[in-house]
Amino acid sequence: MADTDARTVREEWGTRFGFLMAMLGAMVGSGNIWRMPYTTGQNGGGAFLVAYILLLFLIAIPGLMAETVLGSYTNRGVIGSFREVFGRGRAEGLGLVVVLVTVALMSYYAPIIGWTIYYAAHALLGTFFEAGFGPEAFWSSFSGSPLLTVGMHTIAVAAIAVVLAFGIKRGLERVVKWTIPILVLTMIVVAARGLTLPGAMDGLAFAFTPDWNYLVRGQTWIAALGQALFSTGLGWGIALTFGSYLRENDDVPLGGGIFTAVGNTAIGLLAIFVVFPVVFAFGLEPTAGSQLTFVSLVSVFPQMAGGPIWAILFFVGFLFAAFSTGIGVTEVAVTTVAEETRLDRTETVLAVSGVIWLLGIPSAYSAEFLGIMDFMFGNWGLPLATLLIIGTIGWKVGPERIRVLALNRNSDIHIGAWWDSLIKYVIPGVMVFIMAYYFVTNVGASTFRTVGGLVLMGALLAGAVLLMGSVRRGGSEPTETDTALGDD
């Protein structure tokens, strides 16, 4: 392996705290705030939490360890890591697929970050407290104005680009070291306020009272699986990319695995304390998703004593959650493109941000298009990316090899042989199952989107593999160094 050479030129995290906050920031997103609470309430409350926590420990934590250690071991971004495993050639296309999926994800997530910027700005301006303010009309006028939605999308992409242009240590790390602790503090403060509202405990009763019958329903476990996989960002290339910037003596299992997954879920739990007391105290609809955040909650802040403060804390915290995810996801493509091309960091950031901005315009313009993108890439693209990364570690690298050589090196905790079968069989099996389940449950109701999504992912996979094969045809043959990691 050529890791020694790579380390001398490659940027590294400045502090352990910076790495931990970056991992947490990338994984904690808007879904933790608007999805986790109602998914919990809809699926048997406490029973869902039990299922979710079990799956978190069984799948998300070991999976994140695997993804982080691959990056840490190869010291490469996504395509470079696949090259270290498979050698130069078509198989690098598998890494390209992961990068393309993250770019697609960012193309429709950036407009959402734009929404949070808009609402945080108006919370600071006190707009929600002006006489005659109507939250629904405000949301409609915003979401119905392409100038505003595309404009906020542009601001979101530009802000992310500015942060990333400064690099890992001076850009990304410097931002998340402040935003994530502030996010947690604001959530604690808002939760404390919510819990003192009359009727707040009904919200907690809805969220936590277990209906154990839900534990024998397949839907509960599917929802728990979806939440455990998607809210932790397992297999999206983020943990791999961030792992590649770890220092030589850094641990992987405790920070990259346990802290990231458990910390992310702990914030999701905190979101339940933030959202449900307010929802029940003011008789709102708990399953309203993004509408809950941008319409319902906006309507209750003026009714609360000290409302402007709570609105600022909530929306600034929400902005930090969404923004930190945005910079994490974009960094996956930035790291890889910088490594695979002759562009320098600034040029790469401009190129990647430009592509994301351009691809994101339809999602910023039309909420329906955003929904289609979310359906296709959320249901098929992200599980495919997870399957490619974890499947590669499980079946090509070999979990025992990477665990013995790299995962337990400089580790703060010891990971035993139990981990090997989880990576080789359980996680890939679960990913195949969840994709098959989504197909079966969606193909009847939305045939076009479901089949279209699968065809799109198939085309993406085939196109990326053929493209890399074609690009590498004139290149060198695989060397021993290139493929040593993949000869398990």
Added chain:
Amino acid sequence: MVASVALVVLVLSASGWLVMLGAIAVLWVPAVWALYRSLSDEDRKLELLDEQGEIDTYSPRALAELREWVESNPEDPLAEEGKERYNDCVEILQRVDETFYDRSDKEIDSLEKL
């Protein structure tokens, strides 16, 4: 006051309280513990690196596993790298005064390079 507190307590059933407190215990406690442990281990590593310039890279259990794996898989393309990593760790252990992982002098003396 007592009545209102009792009302608040009663709104949530016993099983609801159990799940809520259990969720806090299995999520927030490990998260805070992992953060604390990770940061304190980092401090310890940096302190040892400042003092000695190097630290042992594998725990006793991990080092024993590495040795076993190298011996069981001599033909593996990464066996040589495994051997180097094992030997590096043994050499560091024999050079340094203080180790990062808990080890007795007897244990260190008994280690042999591959």
